[in-house]
Amino acid sequence: MQNLESLHLVASTWNRGTRGIRGLSSAVAPENSQRKGRTLLQFLANRFYDVEILREYLFRKQISKVHKENRSFTYIKERYGPYIAGAYFVLKQGGAVKFQGKEWIRSTGRGYFSPQLLNFQAVPIEAVDASDCAINYEGLDNLLILKELQSLSLQRCPHVDDWCLSRLYQLADSLQELSLAGCPRISERGLACLHHLQNLRRLDISDLPAVSSPGLTQILVEEMLPNCEVLGAEWAQGLKPGPEEQSRDTASPVPA
DSSP: OHHHHHHHHHHHHHTSSSSHHHHHHHHTOOSSHHHHHHHHHHHHHHHHHHHHHHHHHHHHHHHHHHHHHTOOOHHHHHHHOHHHHHHHHHHHTTOEEEETTSOEEEOOTTSOOOGGGGGGTTSOEEEEEOTTOOOOTGGGHHHHTOTTOOEEEOTTOTTOBHHHHTTGGGGTTTOOEEEOTTOTBOOHHHHHGGGGOTTOSEEEOOSOTTOSOHHHHHHHHHHHSTTSEEEOOOTTTTOOOOHHHHHHHHSOOOOO
């Protein structure tokens, strides 16, 4: 109740007078520019606590949206089987799926897709492109039921983290290609969990900002998965220069 009252206070203050910044200006109408600056700062200081509540509300609303998007479609699985349930989840997220022997199926910009999807209830899904999707730890339940999945792209997924990678061992028998490029929350710890995926033939771990030494990490992953082509950084990227190289870089130029 307190949060709703605070939000109402912010809304009423903002809508006072005319809309937007003009309304804010009229609420603190100054007599001169100097007083205007002091009055505006005082106004913001008095309302800072309410703004914090608003920010917290918006953050929780975003978390709730992600949680809703990652729910398991149990009723679809029970009625149409795991392949349709997995496909429905991916397409609802804006991704794409490929059934064995079929063309890629992609959702439209509004998340709609062809009802012909129901014709593939007995056809396994062999590839999933979930690039840029909001898949998280719970949402993986919809992919781990695809036991014939050979190719999985999780490129630039903002919620895929080390804990997510610790669950991929459930696809160890089938998964051959995996792309994690551009995932901001994946670190060396998560990549170490991929040692279960000995059937991998191609792994993309490029552009992982949470990995401190990309080059060294790639070498370690290649040793961990000797039969897999690992795409990533140059071997020297992220390595700290030795004392000699540091002195050479910081040395002042010799005058001619």
